[in-house]
Amino acid sequence: MILIHCPYCDDTRPELEFAYAGEAHIARPLDPSALSDADWERYLFIRANPKGRHNERWRHVHGCGRFFNAVRDTVTDKFELTYKAGEPRK
Amino acid sequence: MSDLATRTAPVPAEPAEFPGVSISLSPPLARWSLRARDPAALAKAIGHMVPGKIGESAGGMLCLGPDEWLLRLPEGATVPMGEGLPLSVVDISERAVTLVLEGPRAIEVLSSGCPRDLSKFAVGYGSRTIYETVEIVLVRKGEERWSVDVWRSFAPWLWTGLTTAASHLR
Numbered sequence: 001m002i003l004i005h006c007p008y009c010d011d012t013r014p015e016l017e018f019a020y021a022g023e024a025h026i027a028r029p030l031d032p033s034a035l036s037d038a039d040w041e042r043y044l045f046i047r048a049n050p051k052g053r054h055n056e057r058w059r060h061v062h063g064c065g066r067f068f069n070a071v072r073d074t075v076t077d078k079f080e081l082t083y084k085a086g087e088p089r090k
Numbered sequence: 091m092s093d094l095a096t097r098t099a100p101v102p103a104e105p106a107e108f109p110g111v112s113i114s115l116s117p118p119l120a121r122w123s124l125r126a127r128d129p130a131a132l133a134k135a136i137g138h139m140v141p142g143k144i145g146e147s148a149g150g151m152l153c154l155g156p157d158e159w160l161l162r163l164p165e166g167a168t169v170p171m172g173e174g175l176p177l178s179v180v181d182i183s184e185r186a187v188t189l190v191l192e193g194p195r196a197i198e199v200l201s202s203g204c205p206r207d208l209s210k211f212a213v214g215y216g217s218r219t220i221y222e223t224v225e226i227v228l229v230r231k232g233e234e235r236w237s238v239d240v241w242r243s244f245a246p247w248l249w250t251g252l253t254t255a256a257s258h259l260r
Contacts, residue, residue: 010144011144011145014206062218062219062225063218064158065155
């Protein structure tokens, strides 16, 4: 079982306590009505989908309940590090 | 129509006894979900000690998250609701029931479905976690005594899961 470090609990917990929540650091446009359809589509649906290092959101749903960010390798499934939501991309 | 609400227990009232562990339903408790950014303000508002570290418990209060606590007191207890203050005190007494596992093999029964390393739980440590697919709040009350809070509608399933695991002890 994969073990994931929760930056809020400061504890390493089994993956069953966590839920994946998509790519991290996607900011909602401040004025969506000013966007073209193509830009809006890009914000809603288009993701980096890298092979390798990926910044992504996770939620410690069966624990402290907090969202946080993680860097995971999408090939090996290895978690490089996790950090609190709101911190800059790592 | 009667004005009295009727409470029915979702699991048998009689404890289930197995070699090395007994599983029983705790008497009803009063429970509150407490949310606040500032633990000191919460402590002042409800007049209760507030543990600051996730997993710590003190006097029935368990810290579940960075701004979340669970307070469990004997039935009939009351706490101030903190009106007008930037915090939330919600009565969730009837949402959950508490099962108590007691005995030297209780840890084995819980480990049948809980992925945490329970031997690392110090006495007094508690946490929200998961048993198979059901969310629980697990607290180590004593060396051989554990309490499991589970949402009422999941309780019959959890009871079956725990008693089945206990019946496989040999």
